Amino acid sequence: MPEAESTTSTASGNPMELLREMVSFLLAKRVLSADDVRRVLKLQGRIDRRFGSLAVLKGYVSPHDIIYILYKQLDSDVKAGDVAVRHKLMTPAQVKEVLLLQTNPARLFLEILIRTRTILASNLQLAMREFYKQKAAAGKVPAGHLMDVQDLIKPTRQSRLDADSLKFQLKRLRELAALPGVVHRVLGLLQNPHVEMQEVAQVIEGDPGLSIRLLRLANSAFFGLSSKVGTVHKALITLGVKNVQKTIITASVLEKFNAIGQQEAGDFWRHALLTSRWTHRLLELRNFRGELLDDGVMAGLLHDTGKLAIWQYFPEANAEIKGLVKSGAPTEEAEREVLGMPHAEIGAFLFQLWNFPAGLLQAACYHHASTAVLGGLKDMTPLTACVNAACRIAHLPVIARPEADGGDEGGEMLDASSLDQEFLAFHGVNADALVMAAPQVMSEAEEMLSSFLSQAPAT
Numbered sequence: 001m002p003e004a005e006s007t008t009s010t011a012s013g014n015p016m017e018l019l020r021e022m023v024s025f026l027l028a029k030r031v032l033s034a035d036d037v038r039r040v041l042k043l044q045g046r047i048d049r050r051f052g053s054l055a056v057l058k059g060y061v062s063p064h065d066i067i068y069i070l071y072k073q074l075d076s077d078v079k080a081g082d083v084a085v086r087h088k089l090m091t092p093a094q095v096k097e098v099l100l101l102q103t104n105p106a107r108l109f110l111e112i113l114i115r116t117r118t119i120l121a122s123n124l125q126l127a128m129r130e131f132y133k134q135k136a137a138a139g140k141v142p143a144g145h146l147m148d149v150q151d152l153i154k155p156t157r158q159s160r161l162d163a164d165s166l167k168f169q170l171k172r173l174r175e176l177a178a179l180p181g182v183v184h185r186v187l188g189l190l191q192n193p194h195v196e197m198q199e200v201a202q203v204i205e206g207d208p209g210l211s212i213r214l215l216r217l218a219n220s221a222f223f224g225l226s227s228k229v230g231t232v233h234k235a236l237i238t239l240g241v242k243n244v245q246k247t248i249i250t251a252s253v254l255e256k257f258n259a260i261g262q263q264e265a266g267d268f269w270r271h272a273l274l275t276s277r278w279t280h281r282l283l284e285l286r287n288f289r290g291e292l293l294d295d296g297v298m299a300g301l302l303h304d305t306g307k308l309a310i311w312q313y314f315p316e317a318n319a320e321i322k323g324l325v326k327s328g329a330p331t332e333e334a335e336r337e338v339l340g341m342p343h344a345e346i347g348a349f350l351f352q353l354w355n356f357p358a359g360l361l362q363a364a365c366y367h368h369a370s371t372a373v374l375g376g377l378k379d380m381t382p383l384t385a386c387v388n389a390a391c392r393i394a395h396l397p398v399i400a401r402p403e404a405d406g407g408d409e410g411g412e413m414l415d416a417s418s419l420d421q422e423f424l425a426f427h428g429v430n431a432d433a434l435v436m437a438a439p440q441v442m443s444e445a446e447e448m449l450s451s452f453l454s455q456a457p458a459t
């Protein structure tokens with residue numbers, strides 16, 4: 001980062017004025033073209049200037065760390081930076097740097113110049129050195145006119161939510177989406193691998209709704225138990241501790257979001273089950289075995305939980321998001337604008353609130369992340385990578401099989417032609433293998449759907 005101290009807001013009094021002088025100088029020196037400036041300022045107009053987003057932009061923390069910071073901030077007035085330092089997510093120097101970016105548009109401008117590789121950091125550093133040398137000598141930028149930066153900035157959509165209103169929304173979500181105490185007690189008990197199943201069963205039976213959903217899930221094709229179970233205790237014994245945890249988590253999400261319209265519920269669970277089966281298959285293709293496969297089944301199934309929360313708890317916001325998407329905005333951008341967070345992060349936030357396993361939280365948080373973002377994560381797990389790929393594959397269209405390819409059989413096949421090489425290479429799969437695997441994955445998902453859909457609506 002060039003000339004750290006020189007770009008503080010105190011260097012020129014008015015931070016906007018400093019940006020104006022800087023742009024003018026860089027243009028006059030032909031270090032940047034007017035097009036460069038326009039593009040970078042446009043980008044700058046779209047950047048979310050909340051602390052967390054800027055800390056992510058700088059690469060100091062990952063988005064799921066921000067979820068944790070927001071969660072920790074809910075009941076206190078402690079600033080995000082202080083939470084980050086207290087929990088050792090950032091150093092005080094990094095917090096200072098982010099606060100500078102937040103308050104100083106000139107500094108943010110330079111940051112974006114470098115991040116977008118509009119100019120080499122070393123060249124920019126040289127130019128800025130000269131800029132400040134001239135400023136020091138003359139007390140102002142000597143040559144050229146001052147360009148009207150405001151004219152260049154054409155802000156596009158940007159989140160209307162500041163940190164306080166996001167906090168308000170998240171508190172609302174916490175109230176609305178609280179899980180019954182039974183679920184917390186059961187998950188707490190299951191932390192002990194030697195827990196008595198009789199004790200766990202008694203707690204679960206205290207909640208008849210949860211007991212029914214648990215039994216239905218245990219008996220559904222989803223778990224594929226060889227024999228039917230009739231009591232909670234029998235279900236727990238048959239499933240085993242690890243699967244009980246997964247069943248309780250799944251059953252509690254189903255129970256929580258039982259007020260979704262039938263059409264939406266059908267589409268939702270079809271995609272969720274398809275993602276779940278694809279996650280399982282991708283993990284298998286990467287030679288993972290055992291418990292991770294079961295984790296994948298659950299993480300794939302629940303990756304879009306944030307969407308359920310938007311539908312059920314924020315119907316007006318949902319209508320607004322739909323309107324923006326209809327007018328051409330990408331879903332994630334529309335959700336961020338209206339709610340301050342895309343559904344992936346809302347889901348991750350809920351999992352944080354509910355104290356669900358960290359792997360589940362990470363997988364939900366990054367299921368729409370680009371391979372560049374995934375590749376940049378310090379602690380990305382195979383689960384996160386596979387859920388990300390599975391969600392995208394589950395959205396691929398199914399087309400009529402070309403005649404030459406299908407011989408006399410005809411039928412349908414997965415159209416994987418939109419998957420780019422970068423995606424395939426990152427996830428270590430090839431398009432042909434996916435097309436080959438698709439019929440079985442799709443039929444597994446379809447088989448589970450009917451038994452699953454009877455779980456979703458309120459009973």
Ligand SMILES: [Fe+2]
Pocket residue numbers: 303304343344367368391
């Ligand atoms: Fe999603």
Ligand SMILES: [Fe+2]
Pocket residue numbers: 271275303304367391
């Ligand atoms: Fe998805």
